[in-house]
Each structure stands twice: as C-alpha cells, then as structure tokens.
Amino acid sequence: MRVDQFCMDAWTGRVDPEADSARWHQRVQPLADASQPGLALLGFACDEGVQRNHGRIGAAGGPVAIRKALANLAWHRDAPAYDAGDIACDDGDLEAAQTRLAYAVRALLDAGHQPLVLGGGHEVAYGSWSGLAGHLGKQPAPRIGIINFDAHFDLRDPAHVRSSGTPFSQIADQCVARDWPFRYACLGISRASNTRALFTRAAELDVWVREDRDISESTLEALGRELDAFANDCDALYLTLDIDVLPACEAPGVSAPAARGVAISLLEPLLLRLKASGKVRLIDVAELNPLHDIDNRTARAAARLIHVLTSSD
Numbered sequence: 001m002r003v004d005q006f007c008m009d010a011w012t013g014r015v016d017p018e019a020d021s022a023r024w025h026q027r028v029q030p031l032a033d034a035s036q037p038g039l040a041l042l043g044f045a046c047d048e049g050v051q052r053n054h055g056r057i058g059a060a061g062g063p064v065a066i067r068k069a070l071a072n073l074a075w076h077r078d079a080p081a082y083d084a085g086d087i088a089c090d091d092g093d094l095e096a097a098q099t100r101l102a103y104a105v106r107a108l109l110d111a112g113h114q115p116l117v118l119g120g121g122h123e124v125a126y127g128s129w130s131g132l133a134g135h136l137g138k139q140p141a142p143r144i145g146i147i148n149f150d151a152h153f154d155l156r157d158p159a160h161v162r163s164s165g166t167p168f169s170q171i172a173d174q175c176v177a178r179d180w181p182f183r184y185a186c187l188g189i190s191r192a193s194n195t196r197a198l199f200t201r202a203a204e205l206d207v208w209v210r211e212d213r214d215i216s217e218s219t220l221e222a223l224g225r226e227l228d229a230f231a232n233d234c235d236a237l238y239l240t241l242d243i244d245v246l247p248a249c250e251a252p253g254v255s256a257p258a259a260r261g262v263a264i265s266l267l268e269p270l271l272l273r274l275k276a277s278g279k280v281r282l283i284d285v286a287e288l289n290p291l292h293d294i295d296n297r298t299a300r301a302a303a304r305l306i307h308v309l310t311s312s313d
C-alpha cells in the first residue's frame with residue numbers, strides 16, 4: 001500500500017513496570033504487507049479543504065497530534081493495531097490527495113483491516129467514503145449508512161468549490177451516478193451555524209438530522225434506538241466524527257468551535273451503540289486543529305473517542 005509519509009516518532013510515552021500495563025505506544029506496530037487483520041490508523045494530513053472553505057488552517061497537523069494523544073492511553077484491545085502512515089496534500093491538489101486516500105482505505109479494507117482515518121479537514125470524508133465504496137462496489141447498490149457527528153451539514157454545493165464544506169454533497173452526487181442509495185445521518189447540527197439553504201438541501205436529500213439541542217440525557221435512549229434502526233437498514237456503516245461537534249470548552253482546537261455543541265459524555269453512549277451494531281466498517285476523525293488547541297484538550301478528546309470506539313473492554 002502506498003502512502004506519502006511514514007514516521008513512528010509519535011508513539012512514545014510512559015512505561016509502567018507492572019505486568020499488564022501496556023499503553024498504545026507499546027503496542028502499535030508499523031503496518032506491513034503480512035500484518036494480521038487489525039485496526040489500521042491512516043493519517044490524512046490536509047489543510048486544503050479548510051483553506052478553500054475560508055476556515056482556520058492547521059488541520060494538517062491533526063494526525064500527529066492525535067497519535068501523540070493516543071500514544072499514552074492505556075491499551076485495552078485484544079486485536080492488533082497498526083500505523084499505516086499518512087496521505088498528505090502539500091501541493092494544493094486536494095482531489096489527487098483524496099484519490100490517494102481512497103486507494104489506501106480500499107487497500108486496507110481489502111486486506112481485512114479496520115481503517116481509522118485521522119484528518120485533516122472534513123474533506124477527508126470524500127476520500128474515506130470513496131475507499132469504502134471501492135471496497136464494497138463489487139456488490140450491487142450497497143446500502144452504506146453515513147453517520148456524521150458534526151455541528152455542520154457539509155452539504156455545500158461543490159459546483160462553487162470543493163472543500164471541507166462539500167464532502168457529503170460530493171458523496172450524494174456519486175450515489176446518484178452509481179444508482180446507489182444515499183443514507184446520511186447528521187447528528188449534532190447547530191441551527192445557528194447552517195444556513196436555510198443547507199437545511200433545505202438536507203431535507204431534499206432525506207438526511208436524518210438531529211440538532212445539538214435534541215441530544216440530551218433524556219433523549220439518549222430514544223436516539224440510541226433510532227441509531228439501531230438506521231444501522232439495521234444498512235449493509236455497512238461509515239462513521240465520521242467532526243470534532244467540532246463537541247462544545248468549544250471540550251474542543252477549542254478546531255476551525256469552527258461550537259458555542260453549544262454535544263458534550264463528550266453524551267457522544268460516548270451513542271458511539272458505543274454504533275460499535276455494538278457490528279456494522280461500522282470505516283471511521284474517520286476530522287477537523288482537529290492543533291494550532292488552536294489548549295493544552296492538547298482537543299487532541300485528548302479525539303483520542304478518548306477513538307479509545308472508546310476501538311477498545312475491547
């Protein structure tokens with residue numbers, strides 16, 4: 001599998017003398033052709049989509065920041081985990097970088113791995129989905145459910161510019177071209193941060209929408225059941241976490257911090273519910289911007305969510 005850069009330097013941290021005290025940095029291995037199926041971390045070091053979307057750049061540093069935060073977390077996995085390196089976008093050619101990402105994701109899936117892509121701006125989603133689509137494309141009209149936890153729809157019209165604000169419109173267009181269903185759930189939407197045009201497009205595309213204010217302790221169980229029903233109707237799930245769905249106090253290091261957001265304590269049970277469906281084939285984490293982070297708070301939040309999604313106990 002071809003990647004643009006590879007470096008294991010982020011995988012360092014505390015070493016405890018007691019038995020059974022491993023942390024991620026002691027377990028994550030460089031991915032090799034002969035690696036047994038496992039979790040494969042793949043970076044997408046890219047600012048281009050955020051730049052084109054007039055956001056605050058810095059997301060290209062996301063993959064390293066997440067690896068460093070993950071490195072020192074306690075290891076609670078049974079299966080192996082690998083670092084597969086990074087796809088990078090250094091020349092402004094976002095479309096070529098997304099194509100390389102799609103090839104890499106597809107290669108990981110074809111080899112039996114569970115890819116987890118570390119963005120990068122949310123333009124990562126078009127490359128991620130394209131990789132899953134390539135992998136599943138042998139079957140007729142796969143029902144791929146996209147579950148996006150995000151303050152934003154990212155359904156802008158790509159006819160103007162393709163950016164971090166357009167990946168799900170681009171995917172919807174691809175689904176039309178292939179005569180595949182477009183199943184998109186967008187949870188955590190901030191009404192204040194999405195125009196009427198975006199709400200209209202979401203309605204036209206039959207997007208399942210839950211706003212930030214719809215997600216509370218009292219609605220969690222009902223939401224969980226709705227997620228189960230969504231998953232039941234799909235052959236495979238693509239889970240995409242835009243870290244700006246978290247409140248600005250939990251995730252200051254993003255391009256567009258959320259004034260309200262959905263707290264990590266509410267997000268976690270929903271992620272566990274999705275994990276329990278057994279249908280999540282692909283995960284990515286987008287929009288972490290270390291240049292605007294405070295004491296690595298956002299990177300820690302991203303790593304915690306990855307830990308929740310990938311641990312066995």
Ligand SMILES: N=CN[C@@H](CCC(=O)O)C(=O)O
Pocket residue numbers: 053054055122152153154156164165193255256
């Ligand atoms: N990735 C998407 N980002 C948001 C940015 C919103 C903002 O900068 O205020 C969007 O396009 O809607």
Ligand SMILES: [Mn+2]
Pocket residue numbers: 122150152153154164242286287
């Ligand atoms: Mn987004």
Ligand SMILES: [Mn+2]
Pocket residue numbers: 150151152242244245256287
């Ligand atoms: Mn967002």
